Each structure stands twice: as structure tokens, then as C-alpha cells.
Amino acid sequence: MKHLVSVDRLQPGVFISITSVRWLDHPFLLNRFRLADHEQIRVLRSLGVKEVEWDPARSSAQPLPEAQSVEAEEDFSATAMASMLDSKRERTERIRQQRESLARCERLYEQEANGVQGILQQLGSRPAEAHAHARAAVGRLVNGLVGAQSVAIHLVNMKSKEVGAAQHAMNVTVLSLLLGKEAGLDEEQLRQLGLGALFHDIGKVDVPARVLRNPQRSPAEEQFYQAHVGYGIKHAAPMSDMATPARNIIACHHEHWDGSGFPNRLAAARIPLLARMAAIANRYDNLCNPFDLAQARTPSEAVAHMFRHEAGHFDPELLQLFVKTVGVYPPGCFVVLDDGSVGLVVEANTADLLRPLIMLYDPDVPRNEALLIDLADGALKIESAVNPGKLPLAAVEYLAPRGRVDYYIEGVH
Numbered sequence: 001m002k003h004l005v006s007v008d009r010l011q012p013g014v015f016i017s018i019t020s021v022r023w024l025d026h027p028f029l030l031n032r033f034r035l036a037d038h039e040q041i042r043v044l045r046s047l048g049v050k051e052v053e054w055d056p057a058r059s060s061a062q063p064l065p066e067a068q069s070v071e072a073e074e075d076f077s078a079t080a081m082a083s084m085l086d087s088k089r090e091r092t093e094r095i096r097q098q099r100e101s102l103a104r105c106e107r108l109y110e111q112e113a114n115g116v117q118g119i120l121q122q123l124g125s126r127p128a129e130a131h132a133h134a135r136a137a138v139g140r141l142v143n144g145l146v147g148a149q150s151v152a153i154h155l156v157n158m159k160s161k162e163v164g165a166a167q168h169a170m171n172v173t174v175l176s177l178l179l180g181k182e183a184g185l186d187e188e189q190l191r192q193l194g195l196g197a198l199f200h201d202i203g204k205v206d207v208p209a210r211v212l213r214n215p216q217r218s219p220a221e222e223q224f225y226q227a228h229v230g231y232g233i234k235h236a237a238p239m240s241d242m243a244t245p246a247r248n249i250i251a252c253h254h255e256h257w258d259g260s261g262f263p264n265r266l267a268a269a270r271i272p273l274l275a276r277m278a279a280i281a282n283r284y285d286n287l288c289n290p291f292d293l294a295q296a297r298t299p300s301e302a303v304a305h306m307f308r309h310e311a312g313h314f315d316p317e318l319l320q321l322f323v324k325t326v327g328v329y330p331p332g333c334f335v336v337l338d339d340g341s342v343g344l345v346v347e348a349n350t351a352d353l354l355r356p357l358i359m360l361y362d363p364d365v366p367r368n369e370a371l372l373i374d375l376a377d378g379a380l381k382i383e384s385a386v387n388p389g390k391l392p393l394a395a396v397e398y399l400a401p402r403g404r405v406d407y408y409i410e411g412v413h
Contacts, residue, residue, distance in 0.1 A: 005054045005063045010041045013061025015339065017053040018044075027084035029091055029379070030371070031364070034060065034339045036379075043084060058340035095372045098357060102346060105154040109170070109408040112137055116198065117166035123202060127238035138173065138194035141409070145181050145190065148411025150351035153178065155331035155344075156406045165201065167406060168285060173197040174407045175281035176274075179318065181411075182325045182350065183277070193274045195242070196249025200278055203232030203250070213291045226262045229254060248272040253279045258312040276315040280322050283310070288332065288405040299330035299345075299405055300385045327353030329382055332405035334391060338383045342391060343373065344399040349412060352376060361395045370398070 010016070015034045023031055026047055028040070032055075035041060044052070054063060115137055122130035145151065176197040180190050204212060207228050211221050232250040236242055252266060252275035259267030271279075287302035297305060303323050311319060326348075329335055333345045335358065343358035355375040365371060375381060388396045 003054050003056060004051050006051050007041065007044050007049055009063040009066070010035060010044070010052070010054075011061055011064055012037055013059060014063055015055045015058035015060075017055070018049065019053060020049060021047055027088050029088055029373075030360075031362075032341075034058065055340075091377070094374065098347070098372050098374065102154060102156075105408040105410070106156045109154075109156040109406060112140070112408075113166050113170045116169050117164070119198070120165055120169070120202065120205075123205075123235055127235070131239040131242060134195055134198050135191070138191055138198060141173070141177055142187060142190045142194060145177060145409070145411040146187050148181070148413050150349055150412045151178055151181055152410045152412050153326070153331050153348045153350070154408045154410070155346045156408050157402060165204065167404075168289065169198050169201065171285040171289070171406055172200060172278060172281045174409050175284060176278045178325060178350075178407075178409050179277050179281060179322050180274075182321055183318065189245070189274070192243055192245040193249070193277060196246035196253075196274055197278045197281065199232070199236060199246070200249050200253045200282060201228065201232065202235045203228035203230065205235070206231040215290075215292070215295070226254070229263050245272065245274050249275045249278045251275070253282055255279070256313040257315055261313065271315075276318055280306070280314050280318060283313070284322070284326075285405075293403045296403065296405075298334065298385070298387060299326065299332045300328065301387070303330065325350055327356075329353070329356055329385060331356070331407060332400070334386050334388050334396075334399065335382045336384050336386050337373075337380045339380060341380070342386070342395050342399075346372070351412065354382070358382075359399060361398050363394065363398070367398050367401075 005014070005016075012035050015032070017032045018026060018028065019031075027043060056062075115133065119130045119133050119137070122133070173194050177190055177194050180193045185193065207225060211217065211224050214221060217225055229251060233247070236247055236250055249272070252264075252271055255261040255264065255266040255271045255275065256279075257268055257271070257276070259265050283306060284302050287297045287305060288299055290296055303326060306314065307319065307323055327350075329345050329348070331345045331348055335343055335345060337343060337358070342361045344361075345356045346359045347357035349356070358373045358375060360371045360373055362371060373380060388400070
């Protein structure tokens with residue numbers, strides 16, 4: 001049921017929907033929003049709007065009673081309109097640039113993921129060539145991070161829902177470098193970290209898919225699965241110039257801080273530093289992007305699960321740094337804003353993790369034109385993260401049609 005109210009009864013705090021004026025013809029950033037001040041009400045009058053829809057559930061104030069309608073006053077709306085239109089034009093241009101930045105990152109991620117696919121396919125027949133290409137790919141990522149003050153973490157929207165080895169390798173590389181950057185690794189350490197992360201699962205090529213994809217493996221199957229570490233070391237052997245820190249990531253990314261991991265049950269500081277970092281990135285991506293996407297956890301759920309239920313598996317200082325780095329609202333996280341809107345975090349900056357870039361759900365706007373809201377502007381803020389299972393299916397399919405969480409990172413200088 002629609003609730004209509006005269007513009008003369010509006011006051012700050014009332015959540016309204018403008019349906020009689022096109023988005024291009026009014027100065028407001030959104031068609032649906034909570035009134036912030038009386039200036040916005042004066043602008044509505046100047047647009048010739050007589051009444052609007054209002055949403056009691058999303059309002060923090062009620063419309064004024066009929067008898068207390070605001071008296072006519074001197075009209076300053078022309079100045080307010082001009083100022084708001086200028087602000088909207090600036091924000092619209094910024095949104096355009098942000099949309100282009102996201103599209104560029106998606107292209108770069110796809111190019112790199114395709115390159116990683118080729119590298120993994122070369123391993124058996126041309127290991128030296130695969131190693132050289134891997135070093136180049138990692139070098140491109142590291143070069144963008146060296147000297148950067150912070151890191152922008154982008155959610156990318158690939159076309160395929162398939163969980164491929166290349167996408168997993170790419171994600172673990174990106175997340176490992178993110179953690180390594182925040183941990184203060186130097187350039188050479190970042191290169192070794194990225195290279196080892198890229199190759200961490202190369203032994204899985206020798207493990208049947210039915211074993212890899214089975215979440216309820218028998219003891220024999222689990223032993224076969226764990227053998228992928230040894231197979232990986234074997235595949236890395238022909239790459240004679242691969243440095244020890246990178247090789248140790250392949251050998252030790254399943255070791256646990258408490259000594260319960262495999263293959264050597266190493267514990268605490270005996271586990272090489274870079275392997276400890278890759279282990280965190282590997283687990284996070286496996287939680288977000290399992291073979292069965294029905295079992296996928298949201299980024300915020302994955303972080304919480306690792307911290308609350310698996311903390312003994314990871315270096316505690318590095319795990320805390322990882323949680324701090326990806327933040328309470330990592331890209332890929334569904335959120336509810338303080339005006340009741342639903343959105344998806346699509347970009348975060350490690351310098352200001354509480355104010356990420358949000359893609360807003362609006363069924364009246366085509367998805368390829370979905371509005372991006374930069375919370376750094378201060379107009380809105382996140383009220384809470386939300387599990388997509390509690391949202392309307394239409395909102396989930398609009399915001400995250402693939403159900404996967406893939407990342408690309410860039411240094412912010």
C-alpha cells in the first residue's frame with residue numbers, strides 16, 4: 001500500500017520516493033531517500049512536486065499533522081537547487097569514473113586469470129617458461145603496490161560461475177599480497193609471496209576431481225587429497241631457479257599454527273612466514289568460493305568463521321592483521337544502510353575500511369547502470385552486514401548474479 005503525503009507536511013527524517021520527476025530532472029542523488037533538512041523540502045516545492053510517497057518503516061520522523069503544516073516563507077530554493085545540481089553533477093562524474101575503474105579492474109583480472117590458466121597448463125611441458133610467465137604476472141601486481149600508501153580492494157564480476165584453478169590461484173595471490181603489503185614485506189618478499197601463492201595448489205592436477213570436490217572424503221580419499229602437497233613439490237622441481245620461500249609456500253600452506261596441519265605437522269614459527277600468509281588467503285578464498293556455491297560463506301562470515309572457529313590454525317598476529325585489512329565489510333559483503341537500502345560492497349580502501357564503495361539495489365534501475373554510493377561522502381553509512389539468504393532473491397541476483405567473490409588490488413599512491 002502506498003502512503004502519500006503532501007510536501008507541506010514533510011520534515012527532516014521522513015523517507016520519501018520521488019516518482020513524478022525523472023532522475024535527470026531533480027538534484028537529488030537518489031530517487032528514494034530520507035530527508036536531511038528543510039532545504040531539500042524547499043527544493044521539492046520548487047520542482048512543482050505537490051505530494052510524494054513516504055515509507056513509515058524507513059522514516060525516523062512522521063509527517064507533520066495537517067494543522068501544523070509549515071507556513072509559507074521566503075523562497076530560497078533557486079540557490080539551493082543550483083548548489084544541489086552542481087553537487088549532483090560532481091557526484092555523477094565521480095560515479096562514472098568509479099564505474100570505469102571497476103570495469104578496468106575486471107578487464108585486468110580477466111586478463112591475468114586467463115594468463116594464469118595458461119601458466120598452469122604450461123607447467124607439465126614447459127616449466128621454465130611457466131615460471132617466467134608467473135614471475136611477470138606477479139611482478140605486475142607487486143609493481144602497483146610498491147610505495148603505495150594504501151591498497152584499493154576491488155570486487156570483480158567475472159562471467160563464469162565455475163570455480164577454476166586459475167581463479168583460485170589468482171585470488172590467493174591477490175589476498176596474500178594484500179596481507180603481505182600490510183605486514184610490511186619488502187618488494188622481493190612480496191614477489192616470492194605472490195609466486196608461491198600462484199603455484200600453491202599445482203599438485204592438485206594429479207588428484208581426481210571426485211576427490212577434490214568431495215567435502216566428505218573417506219580416510220583413503222583424504223590421504224590422496226593431502227598428497228597434492230607432495231605432487232606440487234614434484235611439479236615445482238624443474239623450476240630450478242624458484243627461491244626457497246616460494247617453494248615453502250607450496251610445501252607448507254596446509255600446516256597449522258597449532259601443529260594439526262599437514263604434511264609435516266609443523267607448528268608456530270617453524271612454519272615459514274610467507275606460507276603462513278598464503279594459508280590465511282587460501283582458507284578465506286575456499287570459504288567464500290567452495291566448489292558447491294550453496295555452501296559459500298559471505299566475506300564477513302568467512303572472516304568471522306576463521307577468527308572464531310579456526311584461529312588455532314593460523315598465526316594469530318597475521319590473522320588479526322588480515323581481519324583488520326579486509327575489514328568488517330569486505331568487498332562482496334551484502335549490507336543494509338542506515339536509510340534501509342540494501343547494497344553490495346564493491347570496493348574498499350585499506351585507509352578507510354568503514355566507508356567503502358557500495359552498489360545499491362534499485363529494481364527501477366538496470367543493473368548495468370546500478371548506482372554506486374561512496375560512503376566516504378558521508379551521506380549514508382552502513383548499519384549492518386546481512387546474509388544474502390535473508391534478502392529478497394531479486395536483490396541478491398541483481399547485486400551478485402554469479403555468487404562468487406573474486407578480488408583485484410591496486411596501490412593508492
